[in-house]
Amino acid sequence: MMCFPFRRQSYFGQQDQQIFDTAQEQENEEKFTNKAGMTYYTATKRSLHKDAAGNVFLVGIIRDITDRKRMEEDLKRTAAELSRSxxxxxxxxxxxxxxxxHDALTGLPNRILFQERLSQALTWADENNQLVALLFxxxxxxxxxxxxQGHDVGDLLLKAIAQRLTQCLRGSDTVSRLGGDEFTVILPAIPTPQDAGRVAEKILSTLAKPFAIDGHTIxxxxxxxxxxxxxxxxxxETLIKEADNAMYRAKELGKNRYEFAPS
Structure with missing residues (x-):
C-alpha cells in the first residue's frame, strides 16, 4: 500500500476536483520522493461515473510504475551509450x-589513393571521350x-610545397605524394594537351617563389x-612510366622545366 505525504495528498485532491470541474477523464504519470529520499513513479487515471440513481462519483486508479520507469531509463542510457560507441x-x-x-607528412593522397584516383579518372575519361593528363x-x-638545412627543414618545405600545389590547382585535380620529394598531379577532363602545359607552367611559377621555412629563405x-x-x-602503368621518363628528360635538359612524353 502506498502512503503519500500531506502535500502530495493535497495535490491529488486538486486533480480530483479538476475532474469534477471539467468532467474530462485524465491520465497522468507522477514522480515524487519520500522522506527517506527514495524516488517513485506513479500512473493515475481518473474519470467520472454515474450509478443507477444518477449519482456522480469519481473513480481513480493509481499504480506504482517505478520499476517500469527505471527500466525505461536504463534502456535510454544503454541506447545513448551504444550510439556514442x-x-x-x-x-x-x-x-x-x-x-x-594519405601521406603522414603532407596529408596528401599517398600512392594507394593515387592509383585509385588515376584508375577512376581513366575510366571516366574513357566513358566520356576525354583527355587525362598525369604530371610527375x-x-x-x-x-x-x-x-x-637539416631534415626537419626539409620536411617543413615538403609540407609547404604540398600546400602550394593544392592551392594552385582545381578542386577536381588530385595532388599526391608518392614518397621522398616525388609528387604527382592528375588532371582529369582537360580540353587539350596545351592545357596540361599551362598547368605545368603555373606549378613552376608557383613553386619558384621563395619559401620562408623556420627562419630560412629557401x-x-x-x-x-x-x-x-x-x-x-x-x-x-604505361602513363606512369611515360610521365616518369619525361620528368627525367626535363632534368637532363636543365631542370626547372616540363617535358611531354613523346607521342
Whole structure:
C-alpha cells in the first residue's frame, strides 16, 4: 500500500476536483520522493461515473510504475551509450581509413589513393571521350637542402610545397605524394594537351617563389614530366612510366622545366 505525504495528498485532491470541474477523464504519470529520499513513479487515471440513481462519483486508479520507469531509463542510457560507441567507432574507422590513404607528412593522397584516383579518372575519361593528363614532379636538388638545412627543414618545405600545389590547382585535380620529394598531379577532363602545359607552367611559377621555412629563405625548382591518356598510354602503368621518363628528360635538359612524353 502506498502512503503519500500531506502535500502530495493535497495535490491529488486538486486533480480530483479538476475532474469534477471539467468532467474530462485524465491520465497522468507522477514522480515524487519520500522522506527517506527514495524516488517513485506513479500512473493515475481518473474519470467520472454515474450509478443507477444518477449519482456522480469519481473513480481513480493509481499504480506504482517505478520499476517500469527505471527500466525505461536504463534502456535510454544503454541506447545513448551504444550510439556514442558507434559514433566513436565510426570516427576511429574514418581516421584509420584516412591514415591508410594519405601521406603522414603532407596529408596528401599517398600512392594507394593515387592509383585509385588515376584508375577512376581513366575510366571516366574513357566513358566520356576525354583527355587525362598525369604530371610527375620531382624537386631539383632536394638532397642538398636536407644535407645543408637539416631534415626537419626539409620536411617543413615538403609540407609547404604540398600546400602550394593544392592551392594552385582545381578542386577536381588530385595532388599526391608518392614518397621522398616525388609528387604527382592528375588532371582529369582537360580540353587539350596545351592545357596540361599551362598547368605545368603555373606549378613552376608557383613553386619558384621563395619559401620562408623556420627562419630560412629557401628557393626551389622542380622538374615536371607529362603523359596524356589515351595518347601516351592506354593504362595507368604505361602513363606512369611515360610521365616518369619525361620528368627525367626535363632534368637532363636543365631542370626547372616540363617535358611531354613523346607521342
Amino acid at each position: 558507434n559514433a566513436e567507432l565510426m570516427q576511429s574507422t574514418n581516421h584509420l581509413r584516412h591514415l591508410a590513404n 614532379l620531382d624537386l631539383d636538388g632536394f638532397k642538398l637542402i636536407n644535407d645543408t 628557393f626551389v625548382t622542380i622538374s615536371v614530366g607529362i603523359s596524356l591518356y589515351p595518347k601516351q598510354g592506354q593504362d595507368a
